[in-house]
Amino acid sequence: MKKSVICYHEIYTALGPNLQETWDRLLECKTAVKPVKRFSCNDIDHKFAATDSRLDDMNHKEQLLFLIEKLTTPIKDKIPKDTVVIWTGAKNNTSALAENDVELKASFFRKAIEKALDLDSEGFEINAACASSNIAVAIASQMIKQNDGKSYLIVSADTVSAFTHWGFASLKALTMSEAKPFDLNRDGLALGDGAVIMHICEEEYANELGLKKSLRVKGWGMANDANHITGPARDGCGLIQSIEKACNEANIDNSKIKAFFSHGTSTRFNDTMELIAANSFFKNSPPPTFSVKGAIGHSLGSAGGIEVALASKIFEEKIIPGTVGLETPEEIGKSFLIKKPTKFEGELILTTNSGFGGVNGALILEAVK
Amino acid sequence: MNYKILGGAWITSKGVSLLSETDPISFSPDNKEIDYKAAKKSLDKVPSRWGRFDNYTRCGFIASTLALKDAGLLKDDGTKQSIPVILGSYSDCYTTDRAFWESAEDNSGAFASPNKFSYTLPNVVVGEIAATNKLTGATLTVEEHGEIGTMAIKISKTLGIKDNQPTLIGWSDSCDQFNGALFLVIEGINNLPETSLFELVKTG
16 A cells, blocks of 8 residues: 655745744734725625735735745746646635636636646646645545555635625624634634645655655545534534544544644634534543634635644644634633643644535644654 | 446436436436426425525435435435535536625625525535435535546545445536536445546446
8 A cells, every 4th residue: 555745835824925934923823814905894794804915906816826826936846747736725716707707717726736837647626615625635645545646736725805705704604803713702713815735745756756754644534414504513423523534544542643733713613513523532531722713814725734734833843833812712622722832742633624515524644754 | 346336317408317217318418407496396305405505506416316316325314324425517606606796796795695605615515415315425526627527436436435335426517508417326436447427327
């Protein structure tokens, strides 16, 4: 059986234009959530998101192409030609609506990446809502394991657009001020600009190419909670099932997981569901649990990949960044929710994402020594 | 173990057919509108959320539910089954995206339709299929560029591996070019060759 390994990875968030700067600001407990300026919020109650002012004067298509260029430029000529791109941006076509351009969809951006990197293989685009890039990591790892390709590049970009902001506002899912994951007083999520690029390689191939190896996917799981398209099952059954599948593949018991990098959107239903699932799966003794969405916002399809990249910093620096915005934890999470940066000791991190359509994805990550 | 097609169903503007029928309507999606009022009569039970579904969801929902029925896997007692649902589409929810945007743009979001927004992600259709039929396996949509269902089959062979159950694989579109959906229930997905759903239906 072939083994996969995560090699190069980079991110772009409203908190910082790369992994290091985002990480540094996370440890300073900063937030990028602020009033939105790039489109009108005068007629709605929800006016806050994690936006990067450098993107404010661009249309949605220009924003995504800008992020793609930022992420691909450093790896030009460094990625093998047989690399397959998996694009996981969740909502890519809002410029197309203004232009009535049905061709401007996910594959447009995937092709732009292939052209920028001069790749020979044709990639594909998946959509599993907010779990998209988490699940793309699972797909790439599993395809390598099954000897279906040796090199995959996961790329995702989602920016705060009028389409998504007004849409989530219409569902009353957005915060009125700041995102406060797992806080008793949370009132909704803050969307965020975010992008990620992640190269996953067959391990021997990575050795041949002399690539730096960062993380390994020890196990992955995916499950639907079969409840409702916009609301999670209250008992967290889908999330629990996805974590169980990941643990089964990793062949570990739950005590080996030393940090839970949760989805933690700051919506009432999602966060309570995650705490219930954590207590259930870890038998009322979950590992330190945290979310970064109070700092960087929720970047939809890019969120899971950004969180995998941030997990590499946790292993590297032995620090959990904490949960920006969390002041008064929910009772059922009091004993294990992490507010401030905390020392990390352990070999495995669990990261999960859940999304519209009842989807749940779980990854168990370990550092490559 | 070789792969086995346990059942299937499709819907086009010409009507609805099951794979097991002796003389099914041929599967040839076109750009004509589907009569959903007539088509929903083919369901044993119309879901309570039917009125909220967009056409992309209606299309996929009818074909997938009838495919489960054709395979003998449609449960009406709420029993959960760890069946994965993987769907390919060319234009997915683009028509609904437009409808949502029309509800939102003139008033800076003040009158944006929450119901329309709920259907502006391509994978929401598989969420409706999973929620109504209590399917708890992996669920995902993939953009199709070539033969119908080629990418859905490719992804199923990867993601369906852990559920150890038959896989519900389909294609659905509701746009200016195509209206229609096709779903098959396949056992032994790992042994399925790289092919398209269209080929599988033809060869049976």
